[in-house]
Amino acid sequence: MNASAVLLPPEDRELSPYTGWTRAHWVAVAEHLLLSVRPYASPRHARIDLPGPASSSGPDSDGLEGFARTFLLAGFLVAGNGGDDPHGFLDRYRSGLVAGTDPESRERWPRPDELDQAKVEAASIALVLMLTRPWLWDRMDSRERGRVLDWMSAVVGESYPPINWVWFQIVVEEFLRSAGGRWSRADIDAGLAVHAGLARGEGWYSDGSERSYDYYCGWALHFYPLLWASLAAEPPDRELIEGWRRDLARFLEDYIGLIGADGSPVLQGRSLIYRMAAAAPLWMGAWSGATTLSPGRLRRGASGILRHFHDHGALDGGLLSMGWHGAWPAMKQSYSGGGSPYWAAKGFFGLILPADHPVWTAREEPLPSDAEGVQRAVRAPGWILSAPSGDGIARILNHGTDHAHEGDVRTDSPLYARLGYSSATVPPLVGSTLDAPLDNSVAVLDADGRATHRTGFTALGVFHGDAVSTGGSRWRAHWIDASTDTGRDHGSGRRGTARPGPILEVWSAVRGADEVRLVRVGDEPVPGGRRRWRLRVGGWPVLRERGPGSTVEALTGHSGLVSGTEHLGDVGPLAGETAVPWVCADVAPGEVLACLVRLGTGAADAPRPRVGLDEEGATVTWPDGAAARIALPG
Template sequence: MSAPAGRLPPEDPDLSPYTGWTRAHWVAVAENLLLSVRPYASPRHARIDLPGPASSSGAASDGLEGFARTFLLAGFLVAGHGGEDPHGFLDWYRRGLAAGTDPDSAERWPRPDELGQAKVEAASVALVLMLTRPWLWDRMRRQERDRVLEWMSAVVGESYPPINWVWFQVMAEEFLRSAGGRWSRADIDAGLAVHAGLARADGWYSDGQERSYDYYCGWALHFYPLVWASLAAERPRAELVDGWRRDLSRFLDDYIGLIGADGSPVLQGRSLIYRMAAAAPLWGGAWSGATALAPGRIRRAASGILRHFHDNGALDGGLLSLGWHRAWPAMRQTYSGGGSPYWAAKGFFGLVLPPDHPVWTAREEPLPAEDGGLQRTVRAPGWIIGTDPRDGIARIVNHGTDHAREGDVLTDSPLYARLGYSSATVPPLVGGTLDAPLDNSVAVLDSSGAATHRTGFTALGVFHEGAVATAGSRWRAHWIDPSQDTGRDHGSGRPGTARPGPTLEVWSAVRGPDEVRLVRVGDEPAPDGRGWRLRVGGWPVLREHGPATSVEALTDHPGLVSGTEHLGDAGPLEGETAVPWVCADVAPGEVMACLVRLGAEAAAAPRPRVRIEAGGAVLTWPDGVEARVALHG
């Protein structure tokens, strides 16, 4: 299929002028990943026990994950080559299938009705068995097939969380139906109903009833429906499939703006250790035709993602670690173990497409971050998405996502509740800022310096008129002591003992790399009878080689000071994190305006002027562009 494992073929600057990479590079990386995990397999290959701390589900679950997720990668690779398999991947995994589903084997897998995580992994096994049926399932012995069916049939009638997990049951039972096993139409219909209830505006989905907007939207909730529809024994209703196609196409119009020119996706949301899985919805669009993106732009985006992680050390010795670039286990959730990062296999779904598919043969086209930039509002997650070719950074300004419901009183989840995310920065994930938000925050400080949280805010909408986009949110600022919380980390903020502060109404007016952050403090009286101590935090950048950033007040207030907090090695990007901030005493009912910048011209560009009026503010940039922002109080 490719060059020797671990070695890359020559780059092709004519076909791929932005990344140099072709389908052959994808094949080479996939083969290297698959061959590199073999030394960690159990004797009969049912478990692949990869390095790293154990997940909350235990070692047996982690070994199953190592098998199922790398099996997914092998399935995409072999299916895309019409069964050609010079490394014998399918035969190798066939041994593991036989041993893992044998109830008398020392390597037996936990059943889906015994362990929740097995429900997830059953879907990957099912998908590969459907994609590779002529070369694997049809060649297995009857006794082996019966054991697989018996193990997987444990999903039937089981309860699944009403999130992306419902697709794991749908996929497993579709395989059971296709192979003559036990299955339930009611289970599939229930899963489809849950999925329909997760649909939001403009092709977006929320992964649950909370405001949970993250990569699961693309690598699960957009990925599975069209794949399932193509494999289903009974094709779903045409209007259902057409709706999924429209959703994916519309979603990808926004999604392409979440990738930086260096190939890095925006660092936002849980399960970021899945890395290249961020390419999955792009390949889904190419595979289904459900996108207006040109084939060359899709490949440039996907290959940019893969090359970004490859070149930044994510494939350490051929293995994917718990981290972003290199190993950084502190960024994982408690459900993650050594085999978990191999859900990155979803990002290799493009290998299912044959070498002569236009997505592989078209010349690469630039990303928005490289060609003219992009600024757009996204209603469902409450985001302003922006890219600027001067620095190639993809940015989000966030006024709609917090992995919570309106009115919840929780700590701010660093990967959901911040006011900004980008492809070049990551919120601090260790240290005191977990319980006292600093970066991209607006917080009130008490007499001890403790900061309030915003989770549970009211979203006020996103708007785009002319050159300036605006978005706003309002919340009752609250201090929380979460010290008694010992629950699992699934991305949400943490509960605890709370005490209220003032109401804060915050609007962001965005133009290119400029965000004018307007803060109106509510009418609640301050403890000292004068003003609340307000802190506005900027972008968390790497001190030595991160992008330029700044925060400065555009209105004058008593006690106004500014500074930079140096947080050390607080995130998975290599280097020490620094966060600029400004603080001031702001009276009840008063408005504070700050200019928050990230990018190549953050410090040098002329700043806009702000005029505070009754009920709002008028912003004027040096070139005459003006925006009016209403503040409702």
């Protein structure tokens, strides 16, 4: 197989009118990825040492990660083919299992009680051993199995952070139980209790106690429960399983709207280098039947995601780099290493379903972003989801997520705390805006032009009316000097010395591609004898030479009103120079600044809504009469 390009079968536009891709395309990409990593395997195949910067866990961990995550892909492929393995994938991984768990081997893996990251990778290994049992585990001799069980058993009684990680312990101990190893019911029960505590309603889970809503909700917190329950020697109570099924079904009703017509998921949250792992909850819906979405719509979403990354160069020389489309190392989190992007394997879970499953045989049906459009309030993460008909872009306006607790004082995490995210834009991930937020922000500027942050805000809720959705949040604007924070990057903003500013209350009135952003400044007097605060409203970060347009304009009059566009250079992974429009105005305590913020083709030419202000709030009215009333009491 050519190491630089995937050999794809012909498109099938009758079965797949939107993507042209079928199960055969998924198989071709999976095989290509697996064959392409072979040159990076150690002599006995226990490590796959892939190019890229090392993680904070070190090269031994990264080599294990390369093994475990590609093993996950091989497992889905072989299991879905009923054990057919013409490339001999499982033989190579068997060799690696034997060497990696041999304490005398030069390729031995760090044990889960020696290195935390091994706890993560052990779960992928355990899961594949359960899914491919007749073709791998049952063919290992007793000595080989004993070493694997000994290595795995190091998870028993270990402490796991109360996030998606608890599922790694549950899955490993379920395998240990099934194979006659040591396991702990208390560990499994404790993990299930943590999972239950992460539920936030309407199918959504937060990945921890913070307001951490991101793709981990789908590719971890919805991925493992039903799969584990199907493998468990003693499945949990039927009521619990049915609750998980309802949660997944409800979650997917929102989730399907987060995919753009070009197949790009909304760029929000950490670990985006896992790319097509975003397809995992769609396949889980198909596999479990726990969804109201049709098989054709599920495959349209999943195949759209895979084709998006394929067509945009994510399979660079057959390898998944640290980036989004191509390599863009600044997307790295501290825990990321060369093997990390292969958690993308979760997005191939659909291969476990045979070729005659309805998800593969049904005709593709459109996404919301393809045809009818969607606009809804997603209450748990505090998002207004908008993908207008014919627009092709999925957007969220964010009034509930910041990867922090209410009252925290930190810098704004670019991938969590912005007011908006979309499938066509990405916040600047390097440069000055990390310390002075610009894109999709409302900030107070000090005398030196430094902008405040909003992390720790109070969420005021998101709501959907007949045609207009609204959402709001309130916070004490704060400047942060985070120069002394050298901690690991796990997605949160940074801590530092804080200087408080005024209270800001911000509301979004959303209709299609339009957001009317209303900003009320608190009544506290401005320090230093000044009469007004200098406010800046930043718009969507767009590429200067291609893609959708971005506009911001004031709808209310204020002194010092000025607008412009900041050209930031190559600050994101979408391959081009980023530009962000903005409006600045001087606003007195108690006053309201209203701005129109738009993202989309023809954004500059569409008719404008108007804003009427009175003592109790604002009325936003579009030219066709659609309106929303927002209370902004003094």
